[in-house]
Amino acid sequence: MQINGKPYHTIWLNEADSSVVQVIDQRKLPFVFEILDLKTPEDCFCAIRDMAVRGAPLIGVTAAYGMYLALLNFRGSSLEEYLDEKATYLKTARPTAVNLAFAVDEMLKFMKLNIGHPRLKEISLKKATELKVREIEFSEKIGEFGLKLIEDMYERKQAPVNILTHCNAGWLACIDWGTATAPVYKAHHKGIPVHVWADETRPRNQGARLTAFELGEEGVPHTVIADNTGGHLMQHNMVDLVIVGSDRTTVTGDVANKIGTYLKALAAKDNGVPFYVALPSSTFDWQLKNGVLEIPIEERDPDEVTLIEGWNGESIQPVRLTPEKSRAANFGFDVTPARLVTGLITERGICRANEESILQLFPEGNKQ
Ligand SMILES: CSC[C@H]1O[C@H](OP(=O)(O)O)[C@H](O)[C@@H]1O
Numbered sequence: 001m002q003i004n005g006k007p008y009h010t011i012w013l014n015e016a017d018s019s020v021v022q023v024i025d026q027r028k029l030p031f032v033f034e035i036l037d038l039k040t041p042e043d044c045f046c047a048i049r050d051m052a053v054r055g056a057p058l059i060g061v062t063a064a065y066g067m068y069l070a071l072l073n074f075r076g077s078s079l080e081e082y083l084d085e086k087a088t089y090l091k092t093a094r095p096t097a098v099n100l101a102f103a104v105d106e107m108l109k110f111m112k113l114n115i116g117h118p119r120l121k122e123i124s125l126k127k128a129t130e131l132k133v134r135e136i137e138f139s140e141k142i143g144e145f146g147l148k149l150i151e152d153m154y155e156r157k158q159a160p161v162n163i164l165t166h167c168n169a170g171w172l173a174c175i176d177w178g179t180a181t182a183p184v185y186k187a188h189h190k191g192i193p194v195h196v197w198a199d200e201t202r203p204r205n206q207g208a209r210l211t212a213f214e215l216g217e218e219g220v221p222h223t224v225i226a227d228n229t230g231g232h233l234m235q236h237n238m239v240d241l242v243i244v245g246s247d248r249t250t251v252t253g254d255v256a257n258k259i260g261t262y263l264k265a266l267a268a269k270d271n272g273v274p275f276y277v278a279l280p281s282s283t284f285d286w287q288l289k290n291g292v293l294e295i296p297i298e299e300r301d302p303d304e305v306t307l308i309e310g311w312n313g314e315s316i317q318p319v320r321l322t323p324e325k326s327r328a329a330n331f332g333f334d335v336t337p338a339r340l341v342t343g344l345i346t347e348r349g350i351c352r353a354n355e356e357s358i359l360q361l362f363p364e365g366n367k368q
Contacts, residue, residue, distance in 0.1 A: 055173020169245025
């Protein structure tokens with residue numbers, strides 16, 4: 001997608017130096033556009049942990065490039081042991097998005113299979129780039145399948161389709177297109193009138209800062225709302241469709257996503273609003289069946305709750321929201337049970353949120 005009319009991906013290899021991976025520092029958007037150079041697996045780990053890059057597909061691809069950078073920085077006697085160590089290290093950057101482990105394991109398996117290859121660095125870079133391109137292809141397919149939902153809704157109402165989304169499951173969470181926003185962009189590009197209610201998404205405000213930013217750059221009409229507004233809008237028929245992303249979805253259709261998603265799903269169920277989750281197959285956890293009990297939920301620094309960052313016209317500054325003595329809890333994700341999910345929009349089509357439907361689309365899934 002584009003920023004200031006210039007096309008971007010969220011991550012790329014420095015054209016002048018193949019030992020440098022570059023990313024947009026999303027901690028600064030929308031106020032400052034800054035590019036970060038990643039030169040080591042430690043740089044990739046910190047970029048993921050500190051959310052300079054975030055979003056399940058982007059986290060996975062960043063870690064994949066981290067394995068390539070590890071190879072460039074190899075020092076020691078056993079390359080295999082070194083790669084095992086860096087893979088384990090990278091996977092600890094954040095616990096919930098399964099794409100991280102999926103991508104690192106795929107890179108590690110490839111690199112070990114080719115450990116003696118004379119051009120191991122070159123083919124490992126190619127493998128990481130293939131994972132990046134695969135996520136772009138997945139996102140665009142999700143957009144095409146999700147477009148049909150929006151088209152059908154527009155045919156019925158012959159008025160702009162109002163879509164509510166939570167957090168940022170846009171192209172900034174992926175490489176391009178996004179997951180939840182991909183159908184929105186496809187509809188907008190096709191001339192179908194859409195409007196997006198963008199949940200601000202406390203505490204890090206990915207919706208207010210990132211989703212609003214990318215929708216604005218693409219010219220998509222949108223309104224930023226406080227997190228607790230969605231239920232009211234649904235009660236008053238102001239939401240036609242909810243589309244959110246996912247960080248990890250079980251083979252039974254339980255969906256881990258940004259904290260607050262579960263509450264939106266409850267409101268959608270209570271008001272008969274279709275609730276869809278857009279995700280690539282790289283976000284399925286084929287080993288898990290009970291998301292509420294089994295998906296690890298990240299707990300982040302409570303100061304992300306007690307402080308909030310904003311732009312004062314010159315720089316990004318934190319201000320305190322709570323009394324110094326008050327404690328805070330900062331759960332990063334929650335799990336929406338499959339029973340509240342209308343359907344899953346994937347790169348192979350839309351399916352029900354149950355094991356039978358998921359495995360019909362991905363028969364190889366639980367053999368992974
Ligand atoms: C397409 S994955 C997007 C997913 O990731 C976000 O979490 P975070 O910003 O903490 O990485 C959020 O859960 C989005 O739905």
